[in-house]
Amino acid sequence: MEMEMSDPNSLQDNDAPTETRIPQPAEVTATDKVPQILATIAANIIVVSAGTLLSWTSPATPMLQHQDSPFRITDHEASWVGSLLALGAAFGGPPFGMLVNMVGRKLAILALSLPVTVSWILILCTRSVAWLYIARLVSGLTLGGVVFVIPIYVAEIVEPSVRGPLSAVFQVAFNIGILYAYVVGAAGHYTLLNLTCLALPVLAVLIFVWMPEAPQYLLTKDNRAGAAKSLQWLRGKSHNVEHELQQLKEVAEKEARNRGSLKDMLTSPLAVKALVISTGLVSFQQLGGICVVLFYTETIFQAAGSSMSASLSAVIVGTVMLIMSFCIMPIMDRAGRRVLLLVSTCVDALSILVLGLYFLLKEQLHRDVTAISWLPLVCLVTYxxxxxxxxxxxxWVVMSEVLPPNVKGSAGAIVTSSCWITSFMLTNSFQTFTDYVGRYCAFLVFALHSLIAALFVYYKVPETKGISLQEIQDRLAGRKEGNINGSVSI
Structure with missing residues (x-):
């Protein structure tokens, strides 16, 4: 007992007296980010499935036109098989945009698996081109939904320090899906391709069903206890979430007060300007011919008479696409949006122009291009x-930055739909256009679109690198930098 009485005196000289410490909230450690990474990966499995939809027609079309096919399709029918996906995607964004607010982010993501699962079952069972059309149209609902729902969920579950890298997982997942269909399709087995693609949405449900709902959505439904439980799982058991939970609650209340309508968007010059920038960028993205390249990769290589097999060339293109999606992560905030957009559109214009000239020599001028049969692969890899x-x-990054917060939902749905409608019109008309004027002319038109896109970026798109969202809104409105209260302008 005496020893216990003397202990406090002995602690007087200790360098770190424990009785004077003030308890501090638990810090987020590296291991606390693991649940956020797991939830992000689980949510993006359905994005991998959506990626297969984009590249499926590349290996599937030659199989369906082969003499051993269960039913054969013409070139004209193949253009509808490819383009109806984009038409379905145009109508997928708005309903899933409403669903994400009605039933929550988690149930909306689980629901994304339903259309694509039904479509793969139809494709496996059908022996009719009409049912193939329906399957592709239905699968487009998933494609249109993922580009709207997944970024919202990821943005709401991760902390700011890892939001950038984890948001970039979305593009990586898309490209994994594109490569997945190219690789499996290289085996040349139609049923195997469809079965392996069907496995992905099923896997997505089985894994994501264990993930939590987004805390911010639960707070909008006044479910503070559920939000606290979800946030605790995402941040780790030892982390004190009360402060962040209160911040999220304040954000949810502010968004509820300031939510704008479609009328607010159309009558606001600032919102209209941001909508023009966003819609212009996604439209030029499609007008550059990307979906045509993805849908008809093997067909393009077959027509080009490439020295390498068409299926292997498609796999190389998909591999480059995946690798480059990792490269964008570290340079996006260093180089800036405008610089990357300008370089990208100019290089795309040059590479697709050279490909068009190659087809001009081969198909119109009937020149021997054997010595440069490697050129189509180089052009498409560069593109x-x-x-x-x-x-x-x-x-999509610029869209999220320039659209005013109070109309981001309705404006985002318009931008997404315009993207896929443009894609539908382009991919559906590609075969007819090439039949009448030749492939070379189609690629030259794509090159012209990419060049116009560069001019659009140069004159209309602001630089948003390293600028707060409020500063971006000020610049779009024509207000100069300075004190936001207006007392000083620079």
Missing amino acids: IGAYCLGIGPLP
């Missing part, structure tokens, strides 16, 4: 690489 470094991912 895809430049696309992934700029005009591919950045229009």
